[in-house]
Amino acid sequence: MKGLEGAEFTLTLNSDPTNSKYSFAGTTDENGELYLSDVPYGIYTLTESYIPKGYKTIQPITGVNVGDDNRTYTYNLINEEMYSYLRVAKTDDLEGKVVAVAGTKYKVIDLNGTTPVFLTQYPTSLQFLVKSEWTTGDNGKLVLDKELKAEDYALVETQAPEGYQSYRLSHPEAKTYTVDGKDYAAIPFTVSQDGATIEKDGDGKDYYITNANTANLPAKGRIKVIKTGEMLNGSHPQSTKIRGTIRL
Numbered sequence: 001m002k003g004l005e006g007a008e009f010t011l012t013l014n015s016d017p018t019n020s021k022y023s024f025a026g027t028t029d030e031n032g033e034l035y036l037s038d039v040p041y042g043i044y045t046l047t048e049s050y051i052p053k054g055y056k057t058i059q060p061i062t063g064v065n066v067g068d069d070n071r072t073y074t075y076n077l078i079n080e081e082m083y084s085y086l087r088v089a090k091t092d093d094l095e096g097k098v099v100a101v102a103g104t105k106y107k108v109i110d111l112n113g114t115t116p117v118f119l120t121q122y123p124t125s126l127q128f129l130v131k132s133e134w135t136t137g138d139n140g141k142l143v144l145d146k147e148l149k150a151e152d153y154a155l156v157e158t159q160a161p162e163g164y165q166s167y168r169l170s171h172p173e174a175k176t177y178t179v180d181g182k183d184y185a186a187i188p189f190t191v192s193q194d195g196a197t198i199e200k201d202g203d204g205k206d207y208y209i210t211n212a213n214t215a216n217l218p219a220k221g222r223i224k225v226i227k228t229g230e231m232l233n234g235s236h237p238q239s240t241k242i243r244g245t246i247r248l
Contacts, residue, residue: 002032003029003030003033004032004052005028005029005031005032006050007027007028007032007034007048007050007055008025008026008027008028008049008051009026009027009028009046009047009048009049010047010049011024011025011039011045011046012044013043013044014042015043022044025049039066041066041067042066043063043064043066044065045060045061046060046064046075048060051079051193053150053190054081054082055082056079056080056081056082057079058079081149081150082149082192082193083147083150083208084147084150084191084207085144085146085148085209085210086143086144086148086153086210086212087142087210087211088106088134088141088143088155088211088214089136089141090104090140090141090161090164090214091214092215098139098140098141099140100140101136101138101140101161101163102135102136102137102161103135103136104135104136104140104157104159104160104214105136106135106142106155106156106214107119107133107158108134108144108148108156109153109155109156109184109186111151111154111177112151112152116179117179118132118180119148119153121144121145121146123145131145136161140161143209147207147208148191148210149191150190150191152190153189153190154175154188155186155187155212156177156185156186157214173188174186174187187212189212191210196210197209197211
């Protein structure tokens with residue numbers, strides 16, 4: 001198994017965790033190894049303070065007992081790769097509420113290769129077909145069929161719900177990404193342990209889920225009213241037009 005480079009660990013004394021004299025820190029090398037030397041006797045907690053993208057953080061080890069002189073204590077720790085389901089909700093940009101209507105369509109751009117590409121999910125069973133586009137249900141939400149690896153992505157709205165404007169590049173969160181020679185306005189997001197929440201499935205098993213929302217303004221029209229009538233000017237009636245605009 002290849003070692004994980006770049007993970008940071010901190011060792012602190014249980015009885016005096018804020019004392020810098022008994023605090024040690026370091027980063028794993030290209031082999032995934034880290035040596036903390038000249039640690040005084042005591043019982044310590046080993047905490048992973050930073051984990052490279054794509055992995056789950058290891059739970060702290062609270063009973064590191066340093067009690068023998070010139071002894072090396074070895075801990076083999078394994079960081080599991082992190083995966084999360086993606087849940088998307090369509091919201092109203094004016095009120096911030098979920099637009100509970102079906103029909104908003106999305107694609108996901110995978111930003112982790114040499115060039116951005118649209119994500120395609122392939123079935124591992126007969127439960128669903130190959131998919132590269134997903135559609136919200138009657139509650140205005142959708143969940144991708146399979147989990148995403150903890151990396152960088154962007155969300156593209158390909159069809160807005162009825163009565164709402166399409167997602168615009170002018171939105172402050174939007175960025176432009178080029179896929180297959182065409183530019184798309186999309187919202188970037190990252191799947192990570194810090195940004196995901198833990199929920200339980202029907203069997204009580206924990207899983208990660210990452211939320212990504214897109215906000216749209218309601219579609220508005222313009223009505224032009226032309227009023228024609230007579231205006232008296234002395235004894236000579238004149239015809240005039242009064243123009244006005246009502247904005248909805």
